[in-house]
Amino acid sequence: ERGFTRARVDGQFVAIDDEIVLERRKNHSIDVLVDRLIVKSGIERRLTDSLELALKLADDVVVINTLGGGDRLFSRKMACPTCGISIPEMTPRAFSFNSPHGACAECQGLGAVYDIDPARIVPDESLSLAQGAVRPWAVGDSGLVGEMLAGLERTFGIDPTVPFGKLPKKQRDIVLHGAPTRRTSRTSTARKDRTPREPFGVDFEGVIPNLRRRFSEGAWPEQEALEPFRALQTCASCGGHRLKPESRAVRVKGRRLSDYVGVPLSDLQPVLETLELSEREHLIAGRVMKEVRERVRFLNDVGVGYLTLGRGAATLSGGEGQRIRLATQIGST
Ligand SMILES: [Zn+2]
Ligand SMILES: [Zn+2]
Numbered sequence: 396e397r398g399f400t401r402a403r404v405d406g407q408f409v410a411i412d413d414e415i416v417l418e419r420r421k422n423h424s425i426d427v428l429v430d431r432l433i434v435k436s437g438i439e440r441r442l443t444d445s446l447e448l449a450l451k452l453a454d455d456v457v458v459i460n461t462l463g464g465g466d467r468l469f470s471r472k473m474a475c476p477t478c479g480i481s482i483p484e485m486t487p488r489a490f491s492f493n494s495p496h497g498a499c500a501e502c503q504g505l506g507a508v509y510d511i512d513p514a515r516i517v518p519d520e521s522l523s524l525a526q527g528a529v530r531p532w533a534v535g536d537s538g539l540v541g542e543m544l545a546g547l548e549r550t551f552g553i554d555p556t557v558p559f560g561k562l563p564k565k566q567r568d569i570v571l572h573g574a575p576t577r578r579t580s581r582t583s584t585a586r587k588d589r590t591p592r593e594p595f596g597v598d599f600e601g602v603i604p605n606l607r608r609r610f611s612e613g614a615w616p617e618q619e620a621l622e623p624f625r626a627l628q629t630c631a632s633c634g635g636h637r638l639k640p641e642s643r644a645v646r647v648k649g650r651r652l653s654d655y656v657g658v659p660l661s662d663l664q665p666v667l668e669t670l671e672l673s674e675r676e677h678l679i680a681g682r683v684m685k686e687v688r689e690r691v692r693f694l695n696d697v698g699v700g701y702l703t704l705g706r707g708a709a710t711l712s713g714g715e716g717q718r719i720r721l722a723t724q725i726g727s728t
Contacts, residue, residue, distance in 0.1 A: 430445035473485075483496075501632035511625055524559060531624060547569070553570065573603075574596075577600065658703060661701065663691055664691050693722045
Protein backbone atom coordinates (compact mmCIF):
# COMPACT_ATOMS: atom_id res chain seq x y z
CA GLU A 396 0.00 0.00 0.00
CA ARG A 397 2.78 2.37 0.85
CA GLY A 398 4.68 1.53 -2.27
CA PHE A 399 7.15 -0.96 -0.89
CA THR A 400 7.76 -3.94 -3.07
CA ARG A 401 10.23 -6.05 -1.17
CA ALA A 402 10.54 -7.39 2.34
CA ARG A 403 13.01 -9.58 4.13
CA VAL A 404 11.51 -12.45 6.07
CA ASP A 405 13.88 -14.35 8.33
CA GLY A 406 16.82 -13.18 6.24
CA GLN A 407 15.29 -14.03 2.84
CA PHE A 408 14.29 -11.27 0.45
CA VAL A 409 10.81 -11.75 -0.95
CA ALA A 410 8.51 -9.73 -3.13
CA ILE A 411 5.64 -8.33 -1.10
CA ASP A 412 3.23 -9.29 -3.90
CA ASP A 413 4.12 -12.95 -3.46
CA GLU A 414 2.13 -14.91 -1.00
CA ILE A 415 4.21 -15.03 2.16
CA VAL A 416 3.66 -18.13 4.23
CA LEU A 417 4.64 -17.84 7.87
CA GLU A 418 4.82 -20.65 10.33
CA ARG A 419 2.44 -19.69 13.08
CA ARG A 420 4.29 -20.98 16.08
CA LYS A 421 7.60 -19.38 15.24
CA ASN A 422 8.96 -15.91 15.87
CA HIS A 423 9.81 -14.23 12.61
CA SER A 424 12.05 -11.35 11.81
CA ILE A 425 10.45 -9.20 9.15
CA ASP A 426 12.06 -6.13 7.58
CA VAL A 427 10.61 -3.87 4.96
CA LEU A 428 13.07 -2.87 2.29
CA VAL A 429 12.78 0.88 1.97
CA ASP A 430 15.48 1.54 -0.58
CA ARG A 431 18.49 0.13 -2.35
CA LEU A 432 21.32 2.42 -3.32
CA ILE A 433 24.74 2.29 -4.86
CA VAL A 434 27.05 4.49 -2.82
CA LYS A 435 28.36 7.27 -5.03
CA SER A 436 28.23 11.03 -5.01
CA GLY A 437 24.86 12.55 -5.80
CA ILE A 438 22.78 10.13 -3.73
CA GLU A 439 22.87 12.22 -0.55
CA ARG A 440 19.39 13.62 -0.98
CA ARG A 441 17.75 10.30 -1.72
CA LEU A 442 19.72 8.56 1.04
CA THR A 443 18.52 11.14 3.57
CA ASP A 444 14.91 10.80 2.45
CA SER A 445 15.03 7.02 2.59
CA LEU A 446 16.61 7.01 6.02
CA GLU A 447 13.99 9.43 7.31
CA LEU A 448 11.26 7.24 5.89
CA ALA A 449 12.72 4.06 7.38
CA LEU A 450 13.17 5.70 10.79
CA LYS A 451 9.59 6.92 10.69
CA LEU A 452 8.26 3.50 9.74
CA ALA A 453 10.16 1.59 12.39
CA ASP A 454 9.93 3.91 15.38
CA ASP A 455 13.38 5.48 15.05
CA VAL A 456 15.25 2.28 14.28
CA VAL A 457 16.82 1.38 10.95
CA VAL A 458 18.91 -1.49 9.63
CA ILE A 459 21.52 -0.65 7.03
CA ASN A 460 22.78 -3.61 5.09
CA THR A 461 25.91 -3.24 3.02
CA LEU A 462 27.52 -5.69 0.66
CA GLY A 463 30.24 -7.36 2.63
CA GLY A 464 29.37 -5.40 5.78
CA GLY A 465 26.12 -7.14 6.60
CA ASP A 466 23.46 -5.63 8.85
CA ARG A 467 24.03 -2.69 11.11
CA LEU A 468 21.25 -1.53 13.39
CA PHE A 469 20.94 2.18 14.13
CA SER A 470 18.65 3.98 16.54
CA ARG A 471 17.77 7.66 16.55
CA LYS A 472 16.67 7.50 20.14
CA MET A 473 19.47 7.41 22.65
CA ALA A 474 18.88 3.74 23.07
CA CYS A 475 20.97 0.63 22.88
CA PRO A 476 19.45 -1.49 20.10
CA THR A 477 20.88 -4.61 21.73
CA CYS A 478 19.58 -4.41 25.28
CA GLY A 479 16.95 -1.70 24.90
CA ILE A 480 18.22 0.65 27.63
CA SER A 481 17.44 4.21 26.66
CA ILE A 482 18.38 7.55 28.13
CA PRO A 483 16.59 10.86 27.81
CA GLU A 484 18.25 13.73 26.00
CA MET A 485 21.17 15.06 28.01
CA THR A 486 20.37 18.60 29.06
CA PRO A 487 21.99 20.74 31.77
CA ARG A 488 19.11 20.09 34.13
CA ALA A 489 19.80 16.35 33.91
CA PHE A 490 22.93 17.10 35.95
CA SER A 491 21.23 19.14 38.62
CA PHE A 492 20.08 17.33 41.73
CA ASN A 493 17.79 20.30 42.35
CA SER A 494 15.79 19.38 39.27
CA PRO A 495 13.44 16.39 39.01
CA HIS A 496 15.10 15.72 35.65
CA GLY A 497 18.42 15.10 37.34
CA ALA A 498 17.64 14.11 40.91
CA CYS A 499 17.85 10.55 42.16
CA ALA A 500 14.23 9.41 42.50
CA GLU A 501 14.94 7.49 45.67
CA CYS A 502 16.22 10.42 47.75
CA GLN A 503 14.86 13.32 45.66
CA GLY A 504 18.41 14.51 45.15
CA LEU A 505 19.31 14.81 48.81
CA GLY A 506 21.85 11.99 48.67
CA ALA A 507 20.46 10.69 51.93
CA VAL A 508 17.23 9.18 53.19
CA TYR A 509 15.73 8.65 56.61
CA ASP A 510 15.91 4.95 57.27
CA ILE A 511 16.44 2.44 60.04
CA ASP A 512 20.01 2.94 61.26
CA PRO A 513 21.94 -0.26 62.12
CA ALA A 514 24.03 1.70 64.63
CA ARG A 515 20.87 2.58 66.53
CA ILE A 516 19.57 -0.98 66.38
CA VAL A 517 22.75 -2.33 67.99
CA PRO A 518 24.25 0.63 69.85
CA ASP A 519 26.60 -1.58 71.90
CA GLU A 520 28.22 -4.47 70.04
CA SER A 521 29.87 -5.81 73.19
CA LEU A 522 26.48 -7.06 74.36
CA SER A 523 25.26 -10.49 73.30
CA LEU A 524 21.81 -11.06 71.81
CA ALA A 525 20.73 -12.59 75.12
CA GLN A 526 21.94 -9.47 76.92
CA GLY A 527 19.79 -7.30 74.69
CA ALA A 528 22.24 -6.22 71.96
CA VAL A 529 19.32 -5.61 69.62
CA ARG A 530 17.76 -2.52 71.16
CA PRO A 531 14.18 -2.95 69.85
CA TRP A 532 14.16 -6.52 71.19
CA ALA A 533 15.45 -5.46 74.59
CA VAL A 534 12.26 -3.48 75.08
CA GLY A 535 10.00 -6.12 73.46
CA ASP A 536 8.05 -9.09 74.81
CA SER A 537 10.72 -11.21 76.53
CA GLY A 538 8.91 -14.52 75.91
CA LEU A 539 8.67 -13.83 72.20
CA VAL A 540 12.27 -12.65 72.02
CA GLY A 541 13.40 -15.83 73.81
CA GLU A 542 11.58 -17.92 71.21
CA MET A 543 13.16 -15.90 68.44
CA LEU A 544 16.70 -16.31 69.80
CA ALA A 545 16.16 -20.06 70.17
CA GLY A 546 14.89 -20.24 66.59
CA LEU A 547 17.86 -18.29 65.25
CA GLU A 548 20.29 -20.53 67.12
CA ARG A 549 18.57 -23.69 65.92
CA THR A 550 18.33 -22.61 62.29
CA PHE A 551 21.45 -20.52 61.71
CA GLY A 552 23.68 -21.52 64.62
CA ILE A 553 23.66 -17.97 65.98
CA ASP A 554 25.01 -18.14 69.55
CA PRO A 555 22.92 -15.78 71.69
CA THR A 556 25.62 -15.57 74.37
CA VAL A 557 28.42 -14.25 72.13
CA PRO A 558 28.89 -10.45 71.95
CA PHE A 559 27.11 -9.21 68.82
CA GLY A 560 30.30 -7.68 67.43
CA LYS A 561 32.06 -11.05 67.70
CA LEU A 562 29.47 -12.94 65.64
CA PRO A 563 30.49 -13.74 62.04
CA LYS A 564 29.31 -11.06 59.60
CA LYS A 565 27.02 -13.58 57.91
CA GLN A 566 25.15 -14.12 61.18
CA ARG A 567 24.99 -10.41 62.00
CA ASP A 568 23.53 -9.84 58.53
CA ILE A 569 20.86 -12.46 59.18
CA VAL A 570 19.84 -10.74 62.40
CA LEU A 571 19.76 -7.28 60.82
CA HIS A 572 18.65 -7.98 57.26
CA GLY A 573 16.88 -11.35 57.42
CA ALA A 574 17.40 -14.95 56.36
CA PRO A 575 19.37 -15.34 53.09
CA THR A 576 16.61 -17.38 51.38
CA ARG A 577 14.14 -14.66 52.26
CA ARG A 578 16.36 -11.96 50.87
CA THR A 579 17.05 -13.68 47.55
CA SER A 580 13.45 -14.74 47.02
CA ARG A 581 12.03 -11.30 47.64
CA THR A 582 11.21 -10.91 43.96
CA SER A 583 9.62 -14.32 43.67
CA THR A 584 5.90 -13.76 44.01
CA ALA A 585 5.25 -17.42 44.70
CA ARG A 586 7.21 -17.16 47.91
CA LYS A 587 6.07 -13.72 48.87
CA ASP A 588 2.42 -14.64 48.68
CA ARG A 589 2.54 -17.58 51.01
CA THR A 590 2.43 -17.08 54.75
CA PRO A 591 5.83 -17.47 56.39
CA ARG A 592 5.84 -20.76 58.22
CA GLU A 593 8.97 -20.19 60.26
CA PRO A 594 9.22 -16.53 61.18
CA PHE A 595 11.98 -17.34 63.67
CA GLY A 596 13.71 -19.78 61.30
CA VAL A 597 14.23 -19.87 57.52
CA ASP A 598 11.61 -17.16 57.09
CA PHE A 599 13.19 -14.77 59.58
CA GLU A 600 12.43 -11.26 58.37
CA GLY A 601 15.38 -9.43 59.91
CA VAL A 602 15.21 -6.54 62.35
CA ILE A 603 15.67 -3.76 59.81
CA PRO A 604 13.14 -4.96 57.19
CA ASN A 605 10.71 -5.62 60.05
CA LEU A 606 11.03 -2.12 61.50
CA ARG A 607 10.96 -0.58 58.04
CA ARG A 608 7.71 -2.38 57.27
CA ARG A 609 6.16 -1.49 60.61
CA PHE A 610 7.12 2.12 60.08
CA SER A 611 5.60 2.34 56.61
CA GLU A 612 2.45 0.44 57.59
CA GLY A 613 2.11 1.85 61.08
CA ALA A 614 -0.07 4.65 62.35
CA TRP A 615 1.42 7.76 63.83
CA PRO A 616 2.02 6.44 67.40
CA GLU A 617 3.96 3.45 66.08
CA GLN A 618 6.00 5.65 63.76
CA GLU A 619 6.74 7.92 66.69
CA ALA A 620 7.97 4.93 68.70
CA LEU A 621 10.25 3.81 65.86
CA GLU A 622 11.66 7.26 65.20
CA PRO A 623 14.64 6.81 67.59
CA PHE A 624 15.87 3.93 65.40
CA ARG A 625 15.88 6.03 62.25
CA ALA A 626 18.57 8.37 61.01
CA LEU A 627 19.74 10.05 57.85
CA GLN A 628 21.49 7.34 55.83
CA THR A 629 23.45 7.60 52.59
CA CYS A 630 20.98 6.87 49.81
CA ALA A 631 21.55 3.27 48.70
CA SER A 632 20.28 3.99 45.21
CA CYS A 633 22.68 6.80 44.23
CA GLY A 634 25.35 6.15 46.84
CA GLY A 635 25.06 9.77 47.98
CA HIS A 636 25.83 11.15 44.52
CA ARG A 637 22.32 12.63 44.36
CA LEU A 638 21.77 12.15 40.63
CA LYS A 639 19.66 9.61 38.79
CA PRO A 640 21.48 6.60 37.27
CA GLU A 641 21.40 7.95 33.68
CA SER A 642 23.17 11.13 34.75
CA ARG A 643 25.61 9.32 36.99
CA ALA A 644 26.60 7.15 34.04
CA VAL A 645 27.87 10.15 32.09
CA ARG A 646 31.64 10.61 32.03
CA VAL A 647 33.63 13.63 30.98
CA LYS A 648 37.11 12.48 30.04
CA GLY A 649 36.58 9.35 32.09
CA ARG A 650 35.36 11.12 35.21
CA ARG A 651 31.88 11.36 36.65
CA LEU A 652 30.38 14.70 37.57
CA SER A 653 30.70 13.75 41.24
CA ASP A 654 34.44 13.23 40.71
CA TYR A 655 34.71 16.85 39.57
CA VAL A 656 32.56 18.41 42.25
CA GLY A 657 33.88 16.19 45.03
CA VAL A 658 37.54 17.31 45.03
CA PRO A 659 38.92 20.55 46.51
CA LEU A 660 39.14 23.40 44.00
CA SER A 661 42.93 23.44 44.39
CA ASP A 662 43.05 19.87 43.07
CA LEU A 663 40.36 20.48 40.48
CA GLN A 664 42.16 23.36 38.80
CA PRO A 665 45.11 21.35 37.38
CA VAL A 666 42.68 18.66 36.21
CA LEU A 667 40.64 21.23 34.29
CA GLU A 668 43.70 23.04 32.94
CA THR A 669 45.14 19.87 31.43
CA LEU A 670 41.87 18.56 30.05
CA GLU A 671 42.31 18.43 26.29
CA LEU A 672 39.35 18.75 23.97
CA SER A 673 39.23 17.38 20.46
CA GLU A 674 38.10 19.72 17.71
CA ARG A 675 34.57 18.38 17.92
CA GLU A 676 34.49 18.52 21.72
CA HIS A 677 35.81 22.05 21.57
CA LEU A 678 32.86 23.09 19.44
CA ILE A 679 30.49 21.61 21.99
CA ALA A 680 32.11 22.52 25.29
CA GLY A 681 34.87 25.02 24.53
CA ARG A 682 33.05 28.07 25.83
CA VAL A 683 31.70 26.33 28.89
CA MET A 684 35.13 24.94 29.73
CA LYS A 685 36.66 28.38 29.44
CA GLU A 686 34.16 29.79 31.93
CA VAL A 687 34.53 26.87 34.31
CA ARG A 688 38.32 27.21 34.27
CA GLU A 689 38.17 30.95 34.87
CA ARG A 690 35.85 30.60 37.82
CA VAL A 691 37.76 27.79 39.44
CA ARG A 692 40.99 29.74 38.97
CA PHE A 693 39.37 32.79 40.55
CA LEU A 694 38.16 30.84 43.57
CA ASN A 695 41.65 29.44 44.09
CA ASP A 696 43.13 32.92 43.76
CA VAL A 697 40.84 34.34 46.43
CA GLY A 698 41.84 31.62 48.85
CA VAL A 699 38.95 29.15 48.98
CA GLY A 700 40.79 26.33 47.18
CA TYR A 701 39.92 24.01 50.06
CA LEU A 702 36.21 24.08 49.11
CA THR A 703 34.59 21.57 46.77
CA LEU A 704 32.01 22.52 44.16
CA GLY A 705 29.60 20.06 45.74
CA ARG A 706 29.66 21.83 49.08
CA GLY A 707 26.18 22.87 50.23
CA ALA A 708 25.65 26.63 50.10
CA ALA A 709 24.08 26.62 53.56
CA THR A 710 27.33 25.36 55.10
CA LEU A 711 29.44 28.24 53.80
CA SER A 712 30.64 31.13 55.92
CA GLY A 713 29.67 34.68 54.96
CA GLY A 714 33.09 35.40 53.48
CA GLU A 715 33.11 32.18 51.47
CA GLY A 716 29.66 32.89 50.09
CA GLN A 717 30.70 36.37 49.05
CA ARG A 718 33.71 35.12 47.09
CA ILE A 719 31.60 32.50 45.35
CA ARG A 720 29.03 35.08 44.32
CA LEU A 721 31.87 37.11 42.83
CA ALA A 722 33.07 34.07 40.90
CA THR A 723 29.67 33.58 39.31
CA GLN A 724 29.95 37.02 37.74
CA ILE A 725 33.12 36.16 35.88
CA GLY A 726 32.73 35.61 32.18
CA SER A 727 28.96 35.61 32.26
CA THR A 728 28.57 39.17 31.02
ZN1 LIG B 1 23.10 -2.29 25.54
ZN1 LIG C 1 19.67 8.88 45.96
